[in-house]
Amino acid sequence: MAEKEPKFTRDLPESRRRQLIEATARSLARHGLDGTTVRVVAAEAGVSPGLVRHHFAGMHDLIAETYRWTGKEVEKGLRAALTAAPDHPEAQLRAFLDASFSTPMLNPDLLGVWLTFWSLTRTDPVIHEIHGKVYADYRKRLQRYISGIAEEKKLSLDPRIAALALTALLDGLWLEHCLDPSTFTASEARQIAHDWVDNLKAGRFMAGAKREEPIPAVAKVG
Amino acid sequence: MAEKEPKFTRDLPESRRRQLIEATARSLARHGLDGTTVRVVAAEAGVSPGLVRHHFAGMHDLIAETYRWTGKEVEKGLRAALTAAPDHPEAQLRAFLDASFSTPMLNPDLLGVWLTFWSLTRTDPVIHEIHGKVYADYRKRLQRYISGIAEEKKLSLDPRIAALALTALLDGLWLEHCLDPSTFTASEARQIAHDWVDNLKAGRFMAGAKREEPIPAVAKVG
DNA sequence: ATAGTTATTATACGTTTGTATAATACTCAA
């Protein structure tokens, strides 16, 4: 009596879709957009290539869905770190910064996925829309903290501009550290971010008057 | 007497190589890494596909050379803006900032090319090496300006850390503006950068004491 | 003018891509 050994196991569409999405994320991280093919993703998920087309409209659709999922996953991870911190603007912001430069976030694989999406943002309208939504949420969160601190410390500043600056700083630090971790440590990145907040609290940010427009004097590039 | 009309015109290898490199840059910007094929590049350059293999070891080699060329081209463009500015650390730095957010630099196509290289940096050792060199030069330049200002203003700061922070800020602003110019204007980006320098001059940067390491409290992501 | 060099084109080949179709077999309900 040989045990009957199923050739494959069925799964609920929703479950299988997520398995394929996670496999796509892993592939994007390891092999880039080029290396992420229907067959590679299927192999990574341990299913047949045909199944991809059964659950998604096509490779294009699968990548877009992977963006949505990754964005939510990052958001979830960061939000989790905030529950432990006191319910106070500065404490929340500082916890957010620490979480941004914690090991799970400094994963070069995560950057690999993100770079793919950034690239697609430029040409793909669907990805572009997802990008706008993800970043708007991100900035909105930072701006809330900054406004809270400004109100408390009676600072006069433009919270929108400040949020833009901090977002750019964090993005840049994260990007460059993941691209080449040997350049600076995660601890140094954290220090830079926290110092930025120190400056904000000191009321020295966005205190300058309007500047005159510079004279364009650069040759065409690219 | 019909004029004899050559089927093609010859060119010096060096010249033709650059034409192909520039065509590759345009293609990377417009169609991404996927869309940048031997045939597309050849069409863009107005030559036959076979010519690519004649001048380059392969598609891989062509892309690497395009990175080198683009890096030098950007460096050249920025350096040109500095010759017009007074030979003084702060003036040079401010001119550098203005040039960084001038129209030729805020070209989304340029970002398109750059994103490709960032992606490849993670998997390709050759590209990784080029990346390291390009960024080291960039940071070295900023650090020189910052050290000059610090010396003049008798500020005590860590020029390396400061250069890292400014590099990240500029990279982030540039990246995000190119990805979605509707979020903030080039003028706002310039303002943020100059305000950072104001803070630097006020001696408020990197003044904070050492911070304790945070408790990792983030779930795994990616 | 003429010969030699080689940049350039033309053509072809094997691989891999995304997608489509039909057959299979797991799961659940009756």
Added chain:
DNA sequence: TTGAGTATTATACAAACGTATAATAACTAT
């Protein structure tokens, strides 16, 4: 236990990929 539904696999196919090869023709030097 049987039958229906469909998740899953297997196979196939046209298109496009990078690369290799040989023929062609533009330029240079003599």
